[in-house]
Amino acid sequence: MKPEKYHFDVVVIGAGIIGIAVSLAHAKKGLQVLLVEKNPTFGQGISSRNSEVIHAGIYYPPNSLKAKFCRRGMVLLYDYCRDKMIPHKRIGKLIVQTDNHQKDDLQKIYANGLFNGCTELRLIDEKELKKLEPEVKGINAIWSPNTGIVDSHAFMNAMLIDLQKEGGTIVFNHQFEKFFPTDKGIECLVNSSVIITAKKLINSAGLDSVSLTKSIIGFPETYQGNIIFCKGTYFGYKNRLPFSHLIYPLPNNEGLGIHFTLDMNLDGKFGPDTEWVEQEDYKLDETRTNHTFKEIKKFWPKCDCHYLRPIYAGIRPKLGTKKHFNKDFVIQTTEVHNIPGLINLFGIESPGLTSALSIAEYIANE
Numbered sequence: 001m002k003p004e005k006y007h008f009d010v011v012v013i014g015a016g017i018i019g020i021a022v023s024l025a026h027a028k029k030g031l032q033v034l035l036v037e038k039n040p041t042f043g044q045g046i047s048s049r050n051s052e053v054i055h056a057g058i059y060y061p062p063n064s065l066k067a068k069f070c071r072r073g074m075v076l077l078y079d080y081c082r083d084k085m086i087p088h089k090r091i092g093k094l095i096v097q098t099d100n101h102q103k104d105d106l107q108k109i110y111a112n113g114l115f116n117g118c119t120e121l122r123l124i125d126e127k128e129l130k131k132l133e134p135e136v137k138g139i140n141a142i143w144s145p146n147t148g149i150v151d152s153h154a155f156m157n158a159m160l161i162d163l164q165k166e167g168g169t170i171v172f173n174h175q176f177e178k179f180f181p182t183d184k185g186i187e188c189l190v191n192s193s194v195i196i197t198a199k200k201l202i203n204s205a206g207l208d209s210v211s212l213t214k215s216i217i218g219f220p221e222t223y224q225g226n227i228i229f230c231k232g233t234y235f236g237y238k239n240r241l242p243f244s245h246l247i248y249p250l251p252n253n254e255g256l257g258i259h260f261t262l263d264m265n266l267d268g269k270f271g272p273d274t275e276w277v278e279q280e281d282y283k284l285d286e287t288r289t290n291h292t293f294k295e296i297k298k299f300w301p302k303c304d305c306h307y308l309r310p311i312y313a314g315i316r317p318k319l320g321t322k323k324h325f326n327k328d329f330v331i332q333t334t335e336v337h338n339i340p341g342l343i344n345l346f347g348i349e350s351p352g353l354t355s356a357l358s359i360a361e362y363i364a365n366e
């Protein structure tokens with residue numbers, strides 16, 4: 001049987017936050033867009049297992065892609081949420097110094113935030129911290145009033161509705177298998193039975209984005225990269241929580257440290273912790289609770305370990321090795337890998353949700 005054949009200007013792999021945002025940005029330019037997802041519905045990958053925080057762009061090294069996309073993404077996301085009535089809240093965040101040794105580090109984060117354009121940040125002392133969060137123990141803190149929370153599924157849903165209104169096509173239960181770059185575009189084999197030709201192919205397959213490049217005929221091995229999975233488990237608290245803002249310790253090498261966040265139902269959770277895993281595995285492990293408890297105690301001495309329990313886990317896609325991994329997003333264009341029309345998005349971990357609309361804007365202008 002001959003395969004069915006279709007042609008699109010832009011084909012996007014994966015209906016996560018990034019793939020949906022990128023599809024919408026292209027459709028708004030009047031291009032014929034096809035978004036293909038292997039699962040029966042959208043947002044089942046990294047996009048449904050995160051903290052749902054709208055980040056202000058404080059920590060990221062100046063001029064990094066994270067710094068560039070996060071700040072602009074935050075502005076675009078707040079505007080989009082307001083226009084589309086997506087549940088969100090500019091709830092504010094505290095980065096708390098719990099130890100005297102951390103004084104210089106807190107100052108450095110503050111200075112970095114200012115450099116990244118977060119001029120709304122304020123350094124506050126213990127007294128002011130107590131007023132904001134009476135049960136948090138800290139010596140000093142950074143107050144970030146622009147940090148917020150969003151219902152990430154409502155965000156994805158609103159973008160999908162817009163994508164359909166703009167004439168975009170969305171297909172679920174279809175998986176990309178192989179790619180053949182040709183003079184007329186990239187031919188993509190889907191579900192072993194359909195060939196889709198794309199002038200522009202955007203690989204936003206999240207945890208699968210690196211392994212998919214092995215199926216692109218002629219893709220240079222040097223640029224395939226090595227993906228490693230850093231699992232993060234979240235912990236619920238089966239008792240009243242006394243916080244009304246997001247509370248973070250100082251960041252560590254793997255991420256932002258075990259922090260406290262609220263969702264749009266104002267349910268609180270702690271996490272995510274960090275654990276290197278070999279494969280996509282979301283199993284919950286009670287034995288991780290003790291380490292999390294010790295980290296929480298540093299900023300909330302009244303925490304009672306008996307109330308903590310793991311509730312869900314997500315996986316951060318990192319590029320490199322456990323010791324030396326890339327800390328920035330990677331956007332690979334033709335200039336890098338020499339395959340016309342192909343854009344690979346690798347390592348889109350936090351703040352990918354916040355950055356989605358600005359990453360999409362950038363790629364649509366490529």
Ligand SMILES: Cc1cc2nc3c(=O)[nH]c(=O)nc-3n(C[C@H](O)[C@H](O)[C@H](O)COP(=O)(O)OP(=O)(O)OC[C@H]3O[C@@H](n4cnc5c(N)ncnc54)[C@H](O)[C@@H]3O)c2cc1C
Pocket residue numbers: 013014015016017018019020036037038039042043044045046047048049050051052053054055174175176177204205206207208209212232272313314315316317348349350351352353354355
């Ligand atoms: C623990 C954790 C916490 C985070 N917290 C925050 C936060 O608070 N704020 C923030 O801004 N960001 C946060 N992030 C980052 C954010 O969640 C991600 O950057 C974002 O969700 C990535 O979306 P994506 O579309 O790239 O990936 P995904 O959501 O994984 O989407 C990729 C899609 O591709 C599909 N796919 C894969 N292979 C194929 C194929 N061959 N054919 C068809 N479809 C395919 C998958 O099924 C999947 O649906 C966090 C991330 C993690 C891991």
